[in-house]
Structures are given as C-alpha cells and as structure tokens.
Amino acid sequence: MKRFFLAFLLTGTMATAAMAQSAQYTDAMTKQTSDLDSSSTFNPDALQQKGNTFERIADAEKSQWLPYYYAAYTQVMQALMLKDKSQVDPIADRSEANLDKAEALSPKNSEIACIRSLIATARLTVDPMTRGQKYGADAAAQLQQAKALNPENPRVYMLQGQSLLYTPEQFGGSKSQAKTTLELALAKFAAFKPESTIAPHWGEGYTRMMLQASQK
Amino acid sequence: MSSISRYLCLLMFTPLFSLAQSKISGKVTDSKKHPLPGVNIALKGSYDGATTTADGSFSFTTSATGDQVLSATLTNYQPLELKINTGSGEQLNIVLKNAVNALRVVTISAGSFEASDDKKGTVLKPLDIVTTAGAGADIANAIKTLPGAQQTNDREGLFVRGGTGYETQTLIDGMLVRNPFYSSLPDIPGRGRFSPFLFKGTTFSSGGYSAQYGQGLSSALILESIDLPERSSSSVGVSVIGVNAGVDNLSKDKKTSYGIEADYTNLAPYFNIVKPKNSPNLGPEIIGTSANFRHKTSRTGMLKFYGYGNWTKMGFNSNSLEYPGYTESFKLRNNNVYTNLTYRENIGHDWHLYLGASFSSNTDNIDADTLLKNPAPSLIKVTSNLSQSRVMFYKNLGRFSVLRLGGEYQYVEEKSAFNQNKANYSDNYTAAFAEGDIYFTPSFVGRVGGRAEYSSVLAKMDFAPRVSLAYKLNNYSQFSVAYGDYYQKPEPQYIRFDRNLGYMKATHYIVSYQRVAADYTFRTELFYKKYKDLVKTVPYYNNNGDGYAQGVELFWRDRKTFKNVDYWISYSYLDTKRDYLNYPYRVQPDFAANHTASIVYKHYLPKITTNLGLTYSFASGRPYYNPNQPADKFMSDRTITYNAVGVSASYLTSIRKAFTIFVLSVSNALGNKQVFGYHYSTDGLRRDEVVPNVPRFIYLGMFMNFGIDRRQDVINNL
Numbered sequence: 013m014k015r016f017f018l019a020f021l022l023t024g025t026m027a028t029a030a031m032a033q034s035a036q037y038t039d040a041m042t043k044q045t046s047d048l049d050s051s052s053t054f055n056p057d058a059l060q061q062k063g064n065t066f067e068r069i070a071d072a073e074k075s076q077w078l079p080y081y082y083a084a085y086t087q088v089m090q091a092l093m094l095k096d097k098s099q100v101d102p103i104a105d106r107s108e109a110n111l112d113k114a115e116a117l118s119p120k121n122s123e124i125a126c127i128r129s130l131i132a133t134a135r136l137t138v139d140p141m142t143r144g145q146k147y148g149a150d151a152a153a154q155l156q157q158a159k160a161l162n163p164e165n166p167r168v169y170m171l172q173g174q175s176l177l178y179t180p181e182q183f184g185g186s187k188s189q190a191k192t193t194l195e196l197a198l199a200k201f202a203a204f205k206p207e208s209t210i211a212p213h214w215g216e217g218y219t220r221m222m223l224q225a226s227q228k
Numbered sequence: 229m230s231s232i233s234r235y236l237c238l239l240m241f242t243p244l245f246s247l248a249q250s251k252i253s254g255k256v257t258d259s260k261k262h263p264l265p266g267v268n269i270a271l272k273g274s275y276d277g278a279t280t281t282a283d284g285s286f287s288f289t290t291s292a293t294g295d296q297v298l299s300a301t302l303t304n305y306q307p308l309e310l311k312i313n314t315g316s317g318e319q320l321n322i323v324l325k326n327a328v329n330a331l332r333v334v335t336i337s338a339g340s341f342e343a344s345d346d347k348k349g350t351v352l353k354p355l356d357i358v359t360t361a362g363a364g365a366d367i368a369n370a371i372k373t374l375p376g377a378q379q380t381n382d383r384e385g386l387f388v389r390g391g392t393g394y395e396t397q398t399l400i401d402g403m404l405v406r407n408p409f410y411s412s413l414p415d416i417p418g419r420g421r422f423s424p425f426l427f428k429g430t431t432f433s434s435g436g437y438s439a440q441y442g443q444g445l446s447s448a449l450i451l452e453s454i455d456l457p458e459r460s461s462s463s464v465g466v467s468v469i470g471v472n473a474g475v476d477n478l479s480k481d482k483k484t485s486y487g488i489e490a491d492y493t494n495l496a497p498y499f500n501i502v503k504p505k506n507s508p509n510l511g512p513e514i515i516g517t518s519a520n521f522r523h524k525t526s527r528t529g530m531l532k533f534y535g536y537g538n539w540t541k542m543g544f545n546s547n548s549l550e551y552p553g554y555t556e557s558f559k560l561r562n563n564n565v566y567t568n569l570t571y572r573e574n575i576g577h578d579w580h581l582y583l584g585a586s587f588s589s590n591t592d593n594i595d596a597d598t599l600l601k602n603p604a605p606s607l608i609k610v611t612s613n614l615s616q617s618r619v620m621f622y623k624n625l626g627r628f629s630v631l632r633l634g635g636e637y638q639y640v641e642e643k644s645a646f647n648q649n650k651a652n653y654s655d656n657y658t659a660a661f662a663e664g665d666i667y668f669t670p671s672f673v674g675r676v677g678g679r680a681e682y683s684s685v686l687a688k689m690d691f692a693p694r695v696s697l698a699y700k701l702n703n704y705s706q707f708s709v710a711y712g713d714y715y716q717k718p719e720p721q722y723i724r725f726d727r728n729l730g731y732m733k734a735t736h737y738i739v740s741y742q743r744v745a746a747d748y749t750f751r752t753e754l755f756y757k758k759y760k761d762l763v764k765t766v767p768y769y770n771n772n773g774d775g776y777a778q779g780v781e782l783f784w785r786d787r788k789t790f791k792n793v794d795y796w797i798s799y800s801y802l803d804t805k806r807d808y809l810n811y812p813y814r815v816q817p818d819f820a821a822n823h824t825a826s827i828v829y830k831h832y833l834p835k836i837t838t839n840l841g842l843t844y845s846f847a848s849g850r851p852y853y854n855p856n857q858p859a860d861k862f863m864s865d866r867t868i869t870y871n872a873v874g875v876s877a878s879y880l881t882s883i884r885k886a887f888t889i890f891v892l893s894v895s896n897a898l899g900n901k902q903v904f905g906y907h908y909s910t911d912g913l914r915r916d917e918v919v920p921n922v923p924r925f926i927y928l929g930m931f932m933n934f935g936i937d938r939r940q941d942v943i944n945n946l
Contacts, residue, residue, distance in 0.1 A: 036275070040275055057265075057266070060266045060279065061266075061279040063268075064266075064268035064270075064277070064279045065275075065277075065279075067268055067270070067301075068268065068270040068274075068275050068276075068277045069275050071270065071272075072270075072272075072273055072274055072275055096746075097746060098746040099303070099304075102303045102304050103303055105303075106303050145458060146458060149458040149459060150458075180834070180837065181882075
C-alpha cells in the first residue's frame with residue numbers, strides 16, 4: 013500500500029513536471045535536439061553556439077534538467093574537439109557546472125553519469141601522460157555508475173565501446189571487444205524508447221561509424 | 229513530435245509573429261578592443277539571444293518589450309549584465325573583462341621548481357621527476373638535472389648554489405626527514421630512501437623559500453604525499469638487483485586506504501659478474517619496508533600516516549693508499565625508521581588547521597679497518613633520534629590571499645661512540661613562524677614572513693625575515709624577486725665537541741623571470757648568496773667562516789617542436805668561494821663546479837609502446853686538495869670535466885591480466901671517465917682517484933601490476 017502510494021505520488025509529480033513544460037519549451041528543445049547527430053553540428057563553433065542556446069533555455073526555464081544536460085553535452089563535445097588543449101579545462105568546468113544543475117533537478121540519472129564520463133575523458137586529453145591514471149579511472153567509474161543506474165541506456169555501451177576502440181591495446185583497449193560492445197550498443201539503441209521526443213537519444217549514427225572502424 | 233502537436237505549436241506561436249519584433253545588435257570586445265567570438269548573449273528570462281560571430285558581433289530579434297536585462301557570458305571572462313531598452317535600437321558595445329581565476333593569478337616562483345598535477349603553470353609534473361633517464365627513479369638524481377643543483381656524484385645530497393648537501397633539507401608533508409638518503413660508504417653516494425610515487429607534489433627550492441621551513445642554509449625539497457589512491461592494486465617486480473612487492477587497498481566507500489610494500493636488494497650477484505673497483509666484503513644488501521594509512525575524516529578532513537624502515541649492510545675492501553700492498557676494510561650496518569602522522573581540517577570561518585607528528589631514528593654501525601697500524605679496528609656507532617611536532621593555522625583572506633601562523637618543536641638525541649669514547653648530546657629546538665601571501669592585485673603578490681628559532685644546545689635564538697614579490701606581466705610571463713635570511717645549526721659532528729658554536733647564516737637575493745606556455749617553459753634566475761658564521765675547525769672550532777655564491781641559471785623545456793618528444797635543457801653558472809672547516813682562506817670548495825648543464829630527452833614510440841629516455845649531464849672540473857701545492861695554491865687544481873650519458877628503454881605490454889613493463893637502463897652508457905677528486909697519502913707521494921665504484925651500471929627489470937594500470941609509472945621509473 014505504502015509503495016503504491018509512493019508510486020502514485022511520483023507519477024503525480026512527473027505529470028506536473030510534464031504539464032509545466034510549455035509549448036514554447038518543447039518546440040525550442042525539439043528544434044535544438046533534432047540535429048544533434050548531424051555532421052554540420054560537429055565542429056567546435058557550431059557546438060559552442062548550441063551550448064549557448066541550451067544555456068539560454070536552461071536559465072530561462074530553471075526547473076528543467078534537459079537544457080542543462082544538453083548544454084553540458086554540447087560543451088564537453090566542443091572541449092573534446094578543441095585543438096588548443098589549454099582551453100579544455102575551462103570549458104569542461106563550465107560543462108560540469110551545467111551538469112551539476114541538471115543533476116540537482118534529476119538525481120541518479122544514467123544519462124548525466126555518461127556526460128560526467130565524457131568530461132573526465134576531455135580532461136584526460138589535456139595531458140594523457142600525467143592525467144591518464146586519475147581521469148581514465150574516473151571516466152570508467154562514471155560509466156559503471158551509468159550502467160548501474162540504467163543498464164538499458166545505449167550510450168553507456170557506446171562510450172565503453174569508444175574507450176575500447178581508441179585505447180591502445182597495451183593499455184587495455186581491444187578492437188574485437190570494442191566491436192562486441194558497439195554491437196550491443198546498437199541492439200540497445202534499437203530497443204531504446206526515449207521518454208519524450210526531447211529526451212536524450214543521440215549517438216546511434218556515431219556508434220555505426222565506430223563499429224565500421226572496429227571492423228577494419 | 230507528432231504532426232498534430234507541431235501544428236498546435238505553430239498555431240500557438242503564430243500570434244507572436246504578428247507582434248512587434250525588436251532587433252537587438254551590437255559587438256563584444258575584450259578590454260584591449262579585440263573582438264570576442266562565441267559570447268553567449270541572452271535576454272534574461274527568455275530564450276532570446278545569440279552567439280557572437282568571429283568579429284564579435286551579434287544580432288537577434290525579440291518580442292520582449294521595454295526595459296530588459298541582457299547578459300553576456302564567455303568562458304574565461306567575467307559575466308556581464310546590463311539594462312537595455314528593446315525599443316532603443318541602439319548598437320550595443322559590450323566589453324568583457326578577463327575572469328580572475330586561480331589559474332591566472334601570479335604565484336610566488338623565485339627560487340622554486342614545482343612539480344604538481346594540481347596547479348597550472350608548474351614547470352614539471354610529478355612523473356617528470358621519475359621519467360628521467362639515468363636518474364634511477366631517485367628524486368634527488370632527477371632534481372640534479374634542474375638548474376642550481378651540482379653533479380656531486382661522489383657524495384649524497386643535493387648541493388645547491390654553492391651550498392653543501394647538509395644545507396638542503398627534505399620535508400614530507402611539512403615534517404623534516406633527517407636521513408633522506410641511504411647511509412653511504414666513503415665516495416659512494418646513497419640514494420633516496422623513499423619511492424617518488426608516494427608524492428603528488430614536489431617542490432625543489434634552490435633558494436628564497438618560505439618562512440614555514442627553516443634550518444636549511446641553501447635549499448629545501450618539499451614533498452607532499454598523495455591523499456587516497458584511485459583504486460586498489462597489487463604489484464610485484466623483479467630486477468637484476470632485487471625483488472619487490474606491494475599492495476594498496478582502497479575501502480569501498482573510498483574514504484580509507486592502506487598500503488604496504490617490501491623490497492629486497494642484493495648487489496652481490498651483480499658485483500660477482502661486473503667487478504667493481506672495490507670488492508664487497510659485506511652485502512651489499514638492503515631490506516626496505518614501508519606502510520601508509522590514509523583516512524578521510526570528513527568532507528574536508530584528512531588523516532595520513534606514512535612510515536618506512538630500512539636495514540642496510542654493506543662493506544668494501546680497498547687498496548690501502550698509506551701502505552701499498554695492503555687492503556683496508558670498511559663495513560657499514562644501518563637501521564633507519566621514519567614515521568610521519570599528519571592531520572588537516574577546515575575549522576570554520578576560513579581557518580584551517582594542520583597538525584603533524586613524526587619520530588625517526590637512524591643508527592650507523594661502522595666497522596673500519598682503515599689504518600693498519602691501529603691497535604684494533606675502529607668501531608663507530610652513530611645514532612640520532614628525532615621527535616618532532618608541528619602545528620599550523622592558516623586562513624584564506626579574500627579570494628587568493630593567505631595568512632599562515634605556526635610553530636614546531638623538535639627533540640633530537642645525537643649519540644656517538646668511537647670504540648669506548650662517547651660524545652652524546654641532545655637539543656630542544658623550537659620555532660615559530662608567521663607568513664602572509666598578500667595579493668595586491670591578481671597579477672601582483674607579495675609574500676612577507678618571518679621565523680624565530682631557538683636551539684637549547686646552542687642556547688641561541690635567531691630571527692629570519694623572508695620576503696618575495698612576484699608580478700605577472702601577461703598570461704604567460706612573470707617576474708619575481710626574493711630576499712631571505714636562513715640559519716642552520718652546525719653539523720652534529722661539530723656540536724658534539726664544541727657547544728659554544730652558533731648558527732651558520734646565509735642571506736639570499738634572487739631575481740627571476742619565467743615564461744610558461746602550454747607547450748614550453750623558459751626560466752632564468754640570477755642569485756647572490758652571502759654566507760656568514762660558517763664552522764671552521766682550525767685552529768679550534770669556531771664560527772669565523774664565511775663565503776659567497778653568485779650565478780645565473782637557465783632552463784628551457786619544449787614539448788611541442790618534435791612529435792612525441794619532450795626535452796629540457798638546464799644550465800647553471802656558479803661563482804662561489806668559502807672559507808670553512810680547515811680552509812686557510814676563501815677558495816672555491818671541492819663540491820662546486822663553475823659550469824653545470826643537463827639535457828633530458830624523452831621519446832615515446834607509440835607503435836612499439838616503448839619509451840626511450842636519454843640524459844646528458846656535464847660539469848666543469850671541480851677543485852681538489854693537492855698537498856704538494858704550496859699554501860697559496862690551496863685547492864687550485866681541477867679535476868677533468870664530468871660527462872655522463874644515461875639511457876633507458878621501457879617496453880609496455882600485458883601478460884595475462886597483469887600490465888607489465890620491461891625496463892633496461894644504463895648509466896654512463898658511453899663509459900666516460902669520471903673523476904670526482906683525489907685522495908693523497910699522508911706523505912703526498914701517492915694519490916688515488918675518486919671514481920664511481922662501477923663505471924657503468926646496467927639495470928634490467930620487469931614489473932607487473934594487477935588491478936590498476938601503473939605501467940605509466942613504471943615506464944617512467946628508469
């Protein structure tokens with residue numbers, strides 16, 4: 013009975029949250045998230061622009077975790093693509109700040125843990141020799157956490173596959189293991205039903221690209 | 229989104245489009261009028277806004293009317309908000325100021341080389357300390373490739389800027405380490421007792437160091453131990469000279485960890501194959517153990533214990549210089565224990581507390597049969613016990629300034645016995661210090677402090693003022709100056725026989741310039757050091773010695789120019805003279821070379837996952853005492869120049885589940901002749917070169933690690 017009551021209460025809260033999403037919000041978010049997987053988005057300038065837009069939506073809404081989440085996502089992707097590594101830490105800091113706000117609104121979220129893993133990876137690229145140990149372990153731990161929170165999240169397997177693919181074999185990487193993990197990620201993508209049109213759904217195209225690379 | 233809801237949205241938004249739209253546009257620049265691209269321009273409370281383009285301009289339309297707040301944000305800049313009226317239609321000119329963050333503020337840098345992961349702008353990373361070929365993962369050996377340190381490879385310790393090894397103090401988490409090096413045999417230096425992997429930060433100060441530390445006339449090596457390990461692991465290693473094993477355990481809640489390590493080294497088999505100049509008659513054997521315990525007592529509190537124990541025995545026979553045809557024997561048995569317990573906590577109102585306690589004990593048992601005509605062999609036993617405690621309070625003032633207040637107390641027992649003759653003493657040493665890092669602006673800082681010390685055995689007090697200033701010229705360059713007085717008790721072997729001695733004193737003046745960019749570092753320093761009250765042993769023990777050291781140092785490091793290559797070059801020019809011990813007048817001492825240079829080269833070959841390292845060290849000839857010279861030519865002879873090339877290769881692989889690394893390293897690979905000085909027979913007729921006991925050392929080892937990937941550590945280990 014108690015459990016039922018709790019579940020009822022939770023559904024109630026979720027419904028209210030859903031109601032609170034204005035049409036303006038849904039529309040803007042749909043527009044901004046629709047081309048996240050497109051190649052034209054994947055350059056530092058376009059990502060920065062998108063990150064800025066998500067930040068504007070986030071700061072206007074304040075009670076939605078998704079715009080903070082997407083701001084953090086686009087910023088960390090920007091950080092990962094930067095040639096000037098001295099800029100990585102400040103942008104990662106900004107991404108992390110947005111992610112903290114997202115997490116405050118939506119705790120224990122597998123998608124947020126995935127972005128935390130990406131932030132650790134971005135920080136690692138600044139100086140792999142000295143940072144490898146700390147941030148490599150951190151990135152892996154965040155993915156473990158993401159998997160524990162939601163074993164059906166395809167992005168967990170996609171990021172694990174990415175790590176296996178791009179880590180040299182002597183450091184624990186493996187193309188064959190990457191292939192298996194990425195295939196698993198694709199299966200999870202096929203089964204994955206995003207909670208809404210604007211909930212995280214990126215990564216399938218990139219997974220296919222990596223799968224091709226792992227078969228070479 | 230279904231087509232129906234899309235349609236609905238369209239319907240809902242349609243009225244908006246019919247409303248009046250205001251256009252807002254402008255340009256964003258930095259304070260030097262350079263356009264800033266990527267700035268997030270937002271109308272507060274709405275989605276409306278834009279990102280500035282490459283020329284810093286922006287333009288967007290909004291349906292909001294009247295007075296609104298516009299915000300401009302960009303990473304590394306201070307966010308700005310301004311009131312605008314949407315209807316005004318004016319062109320906005322927005323200027324963003326640089327954000328003042330901890331990475332960009334000036335730091336005290338004169339005299340110090342810092343290796344740390346935590347902070348930006350450091351010259352070295354902790355791993356750099358151990359990635360140096362030929363250094364054999366010895367902290368002091370790696371530091372000898374930095375400017376300021378001498379290539380004194382015939383005695384242990386860091387000889388810095390015309391100072392002796394005794395003038396450099398080693399500290400772990402603020403606590404003094406009395407015997408950081410293995411006890412040495414005559415002319416053979418002992419290496420450092422602790423593993424460089426235990427430390428997250430290493431600061432080598434070649435002068436002008438903080439009032440927090442004292443009792444080192446020249447230099448301080450400040451080591452900061454790591455907090456908690458990343459995860460649990462275990463390791464084993466085998467090499468041509470020994471074996472080692474260790475475990476590191478991190479609790480599930482990641483708040484507590486402990487680790488133990490043990491190693492056994494035996495050089496006898498190696499010396500059976502590679503015959504050293506002096507043949508071993510005892511060992512050489514070393515048993516080492518270490519343990520650590522770390523516990524996070526709260527979100528801000530940290531308790532750390534670190535301790536080690538080492539047992540060494542070694543002895544060599546050498547040909548007698550006094551009595552040709554005879555051999556002399558020298559045997560040493562050493563026991564050394566060091567423990568260190570520290571606690572840090574935030575005690576509120578921006579105050580922090582640091583507490584430390586340490587006990588260490590060192591015993592050397594020497595069995596010397598060096599003079600054949602002696603009635604019996606000489607038995608020497610030297611024990612020193614040191615108990616110390618330290619307390620420090622520090623408070624953050626504003627964003628960057630810090631005030632530190634603290635005190636320390638040391639009780640030392642120095643016992644010495646030569647056959648039946650004993651000469652023991654003890655000393656109570658008390659010190660108090662106060663120091664402030666005051667940021668006048670984010671690019672101009674002053675550190676002002678002082679230290680008062682009292683030693684009971686000398687029955688004297690001293691007061692040492694210290695001042696440093698640093699000014700940041702731009703994002704990369706800074707200029708600094710330092711001044712300070714440094715006092716130190718004379719070595720135990722002199723106090724033991726004469727309690728009327730006083731402190732020795734050095735005054736430092738340093739001017740330094742450095743430019744640290746992401747991929748390269750340039751640094752240069754000018755220094756002048758004045759010595760006063762140095763100990764003299766003739767005609768009787770007194771404090772009438774003095775001297776000076778001055779010079780210029782250069783350091784260049786480049787990680788960019790060549791792919792997968794990192795190298796640094798350091799050069800030191802030293803002009804020093806001193807009158808101390810039995811010197812008749814001021815001369816250049818036998819441990820000082822005028823020119824010292826090092827080139828450290830590291831090359832990573834990703835295809836075969838192998839790291840290659842090469843270190844070349846050079847020093848001009850050092851003075852030595854030749855009794856056949858007349859008194860006015862005292863110490864006027866010079867040894868040949870010192871040249872050493874160290875090479876190392878490490879190959880990374882996995883054997884089953886263990887990350888494994890194979891290491892090959894060769895010291896003095898080219899076999900250059902190295903002479904550090906000469907010993908003369910009493911009559912001055914015969915002399916013996918002081919040379920390394922083995923001219924070239926070849927090391928081969930294999931290290932396996934289970935659990936955590938520490939291969940990068942090990943690769944860098946040689």
